Amino acid sequence: GTQPKDEAPAAPAAPAASDDGGETTSTPEDSGKDYKIVLLLPGPINDQGWNATAYEGLQMVEKDLGIKMEYIESVQQADFEAVFTDYGSRGYDLVFAHGTQFYDAAVNVGPQFPDTFYMVINSEEGQEPNVGGIGVREWEGGYIAGIIAAMNTDTKKMGAIGSFPFPVIAGTLDAFEAAAQRIDPEIQVTKTYVNSWEDIQKGKETALAMAEAGSDVIFCSANEVGLGSIEASKTKGVKAVGYISPQNEVAPGTVLSSVTYNTPGLFKGTVQQLIDGELKPEGVSLGWADGVLDMQWTDDIGQDVKDAVYEAIEELKAGKIENPYKGE
Amino acid sequence: MKDIFNITFLIALLSASIRLSVPILFAALGGMYSEKSGVVNIGLEGMMLVGAFAGVVGSYFTGSYWIGTIVAVLSGMLIAALFALITVKIKINQIVSGVAINLLAVGITSFFYRALFGITTVPITVNAFSPVSIPILSDIPIIGEILFKQTALVYIAFILVPISHYIFYKTSLGLNIRTVGEHPMAADTVGIPVEKVRTACVLISGALAGLGGSFLSLGQFNMFVDNMVSGRGFIAVAAVIFGKWSPTGVLMASLIFGVADALQIRIQMSGVSIPYQFLLMFPYILTVVAVTGIVGRTTSPKALGTPYEK
Amino acid sequence: MKKFDIFQLLKILIPIAAVFLALLLGSVLLLFIDVNPLEAYRYLIFGNFTNKYNTAEIFVKSTPIILTGLAFTFAFRTGLFNIGGEGQMFAGAMAAVFVGLKTGHLSPFLTISLSLIGAIIAGAIWGLIPGFLKGIFGSSEIIVTIMFNYVALYLISYLVDKPLRESIGFYPQTDLIGKNAFLPYVVPNTRLHIGFVIAVIISIIVYIILWKTPFGYRLRAVGFNPDGAEYSGMSIKKSIIISMAISGALAGVAGFTEINGIHHRLLDNFSKNVGFDGIAAALLGSANPAGVVVSSILLGMLQTGSNSMQRGVGVPANIVSIIQAMIIILVLAGNMLRPKLELYMRRKEKVIE
Amino acid sequence: MNTILRMVSISKYFGTLAANEDVNLEVKKGEIHSLLGENGAGKSTLMNVLYGLYQPDKGEIFFEDKKLNLRSSKDAIDLGIGMIHQHFMLVPVHTVLENIIMGMGKEKGLVIKEEKLKKEISEIAKKYGMEISLDSKVGNLSVGQQQRVEIVKALYRGAKLLIMDEPTAVLTPQETEELFTTLKIMAEDGMSIILITHKLKEVMFVCDRVTVLRDGKVTKTIDTKDTNELELARFMIGRELMPIERKQEYKVGEPILEIESLSHEGEKGEKSLNDISLTVNSGEVLGIAGVDGNGQKELAEVIVGLMKASSGTILLDGKDITENTIEEIVKMGVGYIPEDRHKRGLILDFSVSENLILKDYYKKPYRKTLFFDFNVINKHADDMISKYSIKTPGRHAEAKKLSGGNQQKVVVAREIHKLPKLLIAVQPTRGVDIGATEFIHQEIIKAKEDGAAVLLISTELSEINYLSDRIAVIYKGGIVGEMDKSDFDENRIGLMMAGAN
Ligand SMILES: Nc1ncnc2c1ncn2[C@@H]1O[C@H](COP(=O)(O)OP(=O)(O)OP(=O)(O)O)[C@@H](O)[C@H]1O
Ligand SMILES: Nc1ncnc2c1ncn2[C@@H]1O[C@H](COP(=O)(O)OP(=O)(O)OP(=O)(O)O)[C@@H](O)[C@H]1O
């Protein structure tokens, strides 16, 4: 089963000028390509979403940098500390932990193994000496999805499905709504949660119910559940916005376009920093401005939509838009 | 909320209920065969998962979703054969065997998916069922919309109910199954091969659970994703008990569960202020209430759960 | 004398052979994905013993399994199938967190005791309701406990989403419980907390209750033959309710050890499947407390071992669950076949003599 | 007469226990052959081997001069061997029809043709005088009726050889007589019958030859006309049976149990007890005679509190106990030997020693503070085992491992040992061999002489006659007559039991 996790990838860490030699962990001198790097995934690797894109990152690192990364999947929350401890004591250079929920454990274990760097994806914090975080402003993706959706609705009703009310998910749905209402304040967005990452039938039925109640664009942030919502949109002849993975091909004609995550690039960037000795124990937060998010367009999309999207992206890059989610 | 409870809403609700109840109905009917013969089958979940996976594999390699469905049935039977071997022949506790089968099914479906298709970010899609409108019947107002514009597998599920009823209560085969489940020793003394009957019933349960799984992957979708059964097999186990081990009872139980689930989704959308988690609980609580209020003292097959030893 | 030894030896040899066979089957899959089975199994078996920390993890893992295993055992011995260990553990966890959050400032002994009591009560209630429905209305405890697993799951989801959400209001999880409510570690620099000791003590208590007291005698009598128990003047309803409450309480303690010992806060889906592992442990251990402890440790070892196998040679998680399932099946099959083998050997011996 | 069955040198082991060892049995065509032996002698085992349920470890079976290799009872049935088991092999929730035809799919087709089957079955039933309603649920039938279902089931399958394992243990004299008439008709038709019973009188009356088993071995095969009851008993138990003399006069004490217009309604509202009034005094045995299923079980269970009376009062020692729970009634000193030891009397999975404290488990001295005192419990068990000569591998053996007769002794020992004020004994010697019967009878008399009031409920008139000081007859839930022992007349009572006045 899939574990609780936060949803979203990020991209090549900002180049960020390295300060003094402080606490960097890997030693550039002996970069004889013999790095020991591992990727910890909270769920199964073929979840068609969060974990699967991480795996793509692993493959990219291997292809582009020639460094073989290991991975382990479905790591249970109860085992986080044990796993960190194990890799620390075995002298790994870099441990990727693919989800914020790893952060506490990383902070607890980190200090015992100063030679290992723990990089927690989706964490916006880091801690001396060796825990870093790369947060992804996932809501920025939701925002763009909201614009695409809003410009394709006739009924002025749309549906947004989330897995769990985690901040990233809730923020994404909220941003989706905010963007849509910016386009047209009359638009109503129905938001629901399914408490699952994998119950594809529930995703489908939820989207069907939304369509039956008048929504004509569906958006979903919940891994496999999203495939269910796309299937429902196809059945009902309404539209969907693809998310995370390039999903245009899942249902051509139904998926308007996909907002995708460049997770692979994010891994590559971090490994590059390791090689360059530039890893820093701090948290960064990445979004459109950092190339973490991307668009997969279909031919059905008109130029007006593209223009509106690019305009919004520019605003996001400029930091002119705030995350509508403020926590509970 | 205002315009929600009208006739279109009702139609939509009931068709959703049917879709949601069909996988449960398939598996629960299967579970009923197994339980009627005295074998508790907690492994339905795993058997469904195997069916869901095998259906996609079959359709992928042959291009035919019907062949896919047959492959699903056969694969369900294959894993059921293992279950029968360990529970009926070797007589390992049926509950723990079921738990092990579920664990195994999660593992092998995921393993073989990766072995065949690699690790994908977008799932492999295959040919799958599309809804078939039954001529004339589908034109009946309301009912036609709800009942007769479904995929072929839905019709099969519902036809299986009267067929099972006939088998259980009108044929000697059914009598033998019931005898084995009530009093295996008595069955033995009249020459009914207890272990063979149980094995056959477990195989049937695997076949039907496999069908239920393929309904998910081929009837509702055209793809397999890990763990896509998501607990429906456990609900089916409950539906067997809830339905008092009778085909019509199982049908009712599955439908009630389907309605509850469909309703839950719609209430959540209507924007009521009940936390959504409580709505998600609703079908489960309803089952408890129904089991307590309606079913009452259950009369399970007497020998249920006990391996037969001379 | 010689006879005795052989049969004692069989008790150990057969499970070992069963595990060996399971590994042999697993190695086919491993070869298929180009992993050297010998190396993988070196990690599986010895991976845990390379350092103190990993070895301690075995017991960390087995702690909640022992408790949910005892929960199943207790109900099983009194004629009930409690499939709800998972939900009862969740209930215990909810209470433990609540108490830990509210009383974390008290002295460690006090706050830990209160958490434990809270978990016991909550688990007991979560078991008592199905017991009550069974006793009064005859509702199948199997169904109700399965349903209650889901209800508990969603209840946690609600608690961490709304009322108990961490004070900064960000993640759907509770705040950390007070430091004083953390279970003390028994081996330094490991995560082995006192919960393991508690679990072992509880298993002894369960044994004593069931087999050494009139109270347990009565519950068992109702379990084996309700008609006979009724005839001798015992109330069946009361017994069922009491048994389920105790069974639930035992699983509730697992929630306590997981929260106060490991997670220190409540989150969605924590320690998933421990309830089902407990069922396996109970039946692998022939539903007696000593057996439960031993088989829980074995399952714990299997889990940590397979983690270490995953880490060591990159065996995917799905093969791990296949191997685990095979081990459970084959060890139980071995147990079932042992008496037949013994009989066969005994008879042979008799003929020879 | 030619031989239909020869079992040669049959051995069958359970674990290391030899249930049958080198047993030879020969049955001729058209004969009624009795198989005799104490509880646990190996009779049922031998028959189960013959019926294909057990595979023998050694030996050969010849049926109609063909050597058999039976793999299951299906094989035996196909050859024309029928068996009526000691414990009925009927499914309570099935109808009579379903019970009769179950397993016959091969012969009768996949689809059940109800009307046709009913006609065929009714014909056979009529021929042997065993009409039964085919639509009733077997669970609602009396034991006697169930017996008929079993017989028709075997006949319908076309048995040439019919094995009957203790068929008369639960029948009334009339039913037994009817059964024997039927058996004789069958034998005349050329059918062979193997009859297992513990009642020597029946053996002498109906059987042509007898084979006696002891400890799994044959001790004798003999024509009934060449032997007598006493000799048969000696073959069985290896010693003389010495019936004890019964003192005819007795001293009646205070009334202990007083029942006033007691009624009870069953689940469907039918009256199972109808306005019963009875008194049992200290120091006497009141025997209740009656055909099984006429309210005996309800009478006993209402008194002890297992069922609730719908009207009337029950006084124990002058105190009204009508509304009391069974727990309270047990505590007031009521001993109860239930009709069905497997269902009520024992926890079969508990050890002998545990079963012996079933009603006193929470009392001192078995308990010290919160815990059991196993020294006391074990000593108690050993005492009981030796005093009541219970044959068991040991006090720790599970009750289910004991033979039926020894299981009964455990119940009797437990209920009598406590010196109850009131002892309710229902069918106290059902299925028990003559040695053990004799012993149980002695114990009941001893209890009475020690001052207990005994309510004896039995379908066996000889037992009623032997033990009772006064006798009442129950019919359709009401008492149809009461008499002193001196007025005992088997015929008259038999008629009253059948409802005649
Ligand atoms: N399935 C079995 N497993 C182990 N032991 C058995 C089994 N069946 C019978 N026995 C033992 O074999 C012996 C013979 O039993 P059997 O039932 O044949 O006796 P029986 O002569 O029919 O006695 P009864 O008069 O009480 O019916 C007994 O000691 C009994 O305990
Ligand atoms: N699992 C077992 N192990 C050992 N002995 C057994 C077992 N099951 C049954 N027995 C014994 O096998 C014999 C045959 O069983 P059966 O049920 O026919 O009882 P029985 O002795 O004939 O009793 P009853 O007189 O109550 O009718 C009995 O003596 C019983 O105690």
Ligand SMILES: [Mg+2]
């Ligand atoms: Mg017998």
Ligand SMILES: [Mg+2]
């Ligand atoms: Mg007997």
